[in-house]
Amino acid sequence: xxxxxxxxxxxxxxxxxxxxxxxxxxxxxxxxxxxxxxxxxxxxxxxxxxxxxxxxxxxxxxxxxxxxxxxxxxxxxxxxxxxxxxxxxxxxxxxxxxxxxxxxxxxxxxxxxxxxxxxxxxxxxxxxxxxxxxxxxxxxxxxxxxxxxxxxxxxxxxxxxxxxxxxxxxxxxxxxxxxxxxxxxxxxxxxxxxxxxxxxxxxxxxxxxxxxxxxxxxxxxxxxxxxxxxxxxxxxxxxxxxxxxxxxxxxxxxxxxxxxxxxxxxxxxxxxxxxxxxxxxxxxxxxxxxxxxxxxxxxxxxxxxxxxxxxxxxxxxxxxxxxxxxxxxxxxxxxxxxxxxxxxxxxx
Amino acid sequence: xxxxxxxxxxxxxxxxxxxxxxxxxxxxxxxxxxxxxxxxxxxxxxxxxxxxxxxxxxxxxxxxxxxxxxxxxxxxxxxxxxxxxxxxxxxxxxxxxxxxxxxxxxxxxxxxxxxxxxxxxxxxxxxxxxxxxxxxxxxxxxxxxxxxxxxxxxxxxxxxxxxxxxxxxxxxxxxxxxxxxxxxxxxxxxxxxxxxxxxxxxxxxxxxxxxxxxxxxxxxxxxxxxxxxxxxxxxxxxxxxxxxxxxxxxxxxxxxxxxxxxxxxxxxxxxxxxxxxxxxxxxxxxxxxxxxxxxxxxxxxxxxxxxxxxxxxxxxxxxxxxxxx
Numbered sequence: 001x002x003x004x005x006x007x008x009x010x011x012x013x014x015x016x017x018x019x020x021x022x023x024x025x026x027x028x029x030x031x032x033x034x035x036x037x038x039x040x041x042x043x044x045x046x047x048x049x050x051x052x053x054x055x056x057x058x059x060x061x062x063x064x065x066x067x068x069x070x071x072x073x074x075x076x077x078x079x080x081x082x083x084x085x086x087x088x089x090x091x092x093x094x095x096x097x098x099x100x101x102x103x104x105x106x107x108x109x110x111x112x113x114x115x116x117x118x119x120x121x122x123x124x125x126x127x128x129x130x131x132x133x134x135x136x137x138x139x140x141x142x143x144x145x146x147x148x149x150x151x152x153x154x155x156x157x158x159x160x161x162x163x164x165x166x167x168x169x170x171x172x173x174x175x176x177x178x179x180x181x182x183x184x185x186x187x188x189x190x191x192x193x194x195x196x197x198x199x200x201x202x203x204x205x206x207x208x209x210x211x212x213x214x215x216x217x218x219x220x221x222x223x224x225x226x227x228x229x230x231x232x233x234x235x236x237x238x239x240x241x242x243x244x245x246x247x248x249x250x251x252x253x254x255x256x257x258x259x260x261x262x263x264x265x266x267x268x269x270x271x272x273x274x275x276x277x278x279x280x281x282x283x284x285x286x287x288x289x290x291x292x293x294x295x296x297x298x299x300x301x302x303x304x305x306x307x308x309x310x311x312x313x314x315x316x317x318x319x320x321x322x323x324x325x326x327x328x329x330x331x332x333x334x335x336x337x338x339x340x341x342x343x344x345x346x347x348x
Numbered sequence: 349x350x351x352x353x354x355x356x357x358x359x360x361x362x363x364x365x366x367x368x369x370x371x372x373x374x375x376x377x378x379x380x381x382x383x384x385x386x387x388x389x390x391x392x393x394x395x396x397x398x399x400x401x402x403x404x405x406x407x408x409x410x411x412x413x414x415x416x417x418x419x420x421x422x423x424x425x426x427x428x429x430x431x432x433x434x435x436x437x438x439x440x441x442x443x444x445x446x447x448x449x450x451x452x453x454x455x456x457x458x459x460x461x462x463x464x465x466x467x468x469x470x471x472x473x474x475x476x477x478x479x480x481x482x483x484x485x486x487x488x489x490x491x492x493x494x495x496x497x498x499x500x501x502x503x504x505x506x507x508x509x510x511x512x513x514x515x516x517x518x519x520x521x522x523x524x525x526x527x528x529x530x531x532x533x534x535x536x537x538x539x540x541x542x543x544x545x546x547x548x549x550x551x552x553x554x555x556x557x558x559x560x561x562x563x564x565x566x567x568x569x570x571x572x573x574x575x576x577x578x579x580x581x582x583x584x585x586x587x588x589x590x591x592x593x594x595x596x597x598x599x600x601x602x603x604x605x606x607x608x609x610x611x612x613x614x615x616x617x618x619x620x621x622x623x624x625x626x627x628x629x630x631x632x633x634x635x636x637x638x639x640x641x642x643x644x645x646x647x648x649x650x651x652x653x654x655x656x657x658x659x660x661x662x663x664x665x666x667x668x669x670x671x672x673x
Binding site for chain 2: 060061064066067086155157162163165186187188190193194197200201205212213
């Protein structure tokens with residue numbers, strides 16, 4: 001059932017890419033990350049109404065986006081995780097990462113005994129739960145962060161993603177930073193060997209699983225926890241304060257990140273410094289060729305990229321719970337977009 | 349041919365020659381259609397082998413007996429997947445076979461005519477439901493119900509067995525087995541019913557005439573006569589269970605691990621491919637999944653070959669016995 005679906009999806013994506021050059025030049029094809037798909041859909045629709053440029057986007061997942069970009073079947077890719085050194089080698093470094101919006105991964109839980117009380121976790125505790133070392137809700141590490149909350153002697157039902165995903169990448173990136181044991185035993189990738197718990201397919205699979213299990217604990221994108229009215233935890237950040245995931249705390253994390261003037265934007269903002277930073281935050285990126293072959297397309301893409309970082313577009317994202325890019329990042333990105341070329345010449 | 353052309357009037361001859369050309373074209377078209385199947389199969393196998401070459405050369409046959417599945421370090425072993433596929437299908441058959449044979453025998457031997465058609469229709473309708481719908485139904489209805497009622501009951505009564513111990517998560521090997529049982533039941537039931545219906549009436553009448561009760565007639569005369577067809581029906585169900593993907597991945601918990609407890613999450617080959625294919629970032633991960641697909645393909649081929657053998661042995665010396673399949 002699903003294998004054909006996957007292949008079918010790929011075929012459609014490939015077909016789309018093949019047909020694109022034949023259609024009017026005012027159409028672009030992209031593929032990749034599922035997490036920012038709602039805001040991308042909104043943007044591409046709004047941009048189409050504005051300029052007539054049609055952008056077809058297939059949300060097939062970050063890994064798929066990188067693969068299609070590498071195989072040159074799309075005009076741009078999209079990913080929640082920056083390309084790895086190996087992946088960069090595969091495209092001979094011929095890629096520009098451009099942050100679009102930011103998102104937060106939240107720890108969501110369902111524990112009938114405490115009702116709607118918001119729990120607090122610190123990084124090492126989260127890592128130990130996902131390592132399978134903390135198995136009960138009343139473990140002293142959890143109790144220590146939550147004075148006054150009566151936690152039951154109940155099994156924690158850990159839920160993680162079964163499919164590879166950018167969300168898992170961000171989450172394991174965070175765990176690798178706060179727990180040396182996690183870094184050594186499990187590591188950081190879109191798909192890892194999970195030491196404990198159940199696998200749910202997609203953000204919605206994890207959400208559903210947590211929702212149904214008393215004692216369930218999983219990680220999902222903020223939007224999914226909010227949309228499903230699930231509780232989500234405050235996480236202790238690098239500065240030692242417990243922070244609620246929100247647009248402001250995610251933007252704060254991004255603002256605290258240091259960018260070199262000539263940055264390639266492949267920057268992780270998990271466990272960011274700053275008292276207001278939410279520690280499991282991340283950019284999501286578009287992957288664009290620095291020197292495009294088709295001048296018409298290059299122009300259309302460049303105009304879109306310039307529009308994407310305007311306040312107008314960024315506020316559309318905020319309305320959908322994606323944190324807007326901080327001003328310094330926008331400035332750096334605007335400079336980067338100017339350097340894009342078509343056939344070796346600057347794009348008019 | 350020449351005799352016909354010389355002696356017969358003009359018009360029919362023209363038609364006859366045209367017909368011969370048509371025959372030839374028809375024959376070529378049919379041959380091509382028939383050939384396309386083995387060619388397609390060849391492409392499939394070739395593609396799977398090509399895709400999995402990297403994993404085969406790295407892991408060899410160890411792939412089949414090791415349990416690590418670590419995309420970060422690039423170490424892969426499919427034993428938990430193979431185990432999960434076989435175990436979930438076995439659970440499905442243990443539940444579905446008695447149930448569907450019972451329904452099939454009831455419908456052909458005992459049920460009043462008025463309800464035969466409606467019940468058979470409803471059961472066959474189950475076969476037409478897409479598997480993702482079964483999956484959703486499983487998540488929203490079956491798993492919560494099992495978690496609240498059947499699983500605690502099993503743990504309390506059969507908890508002395510290692511299969512029914514440990515934390516009840518909900519999604520588990522047993523949940524996947526149950527949903528698979530429901531999904532394969534209509535297949536087994538409808539084929540078994542067809543087969544049993546072809547058993548000659550004289551078989552029943554002879555048994556009844558010898559003083560057998562209806563139950564004895566069904567078990568001693570009808571079922572043995574239809575045995576090979578029933579085996580075929582079960583294998584058809586097994587084939588479906590082995591390859592089922594969507595509903596299983598939604599209910600099995602997706603964990604690369606072999607657990608003794610049926611309450612623990614597991615994984616199947618088909619589910620792993622569906623889950624991980626789209627985001628397999630490294631070549632090795634992709635190749636390992638292609639290798640899994642190759643193993644799954646081989647297992648289904650073996651299961652089918654085994655079924656042929658079984659049917660052949662069961663029906664040996666009973667010419668009428670091969671009736672259903």
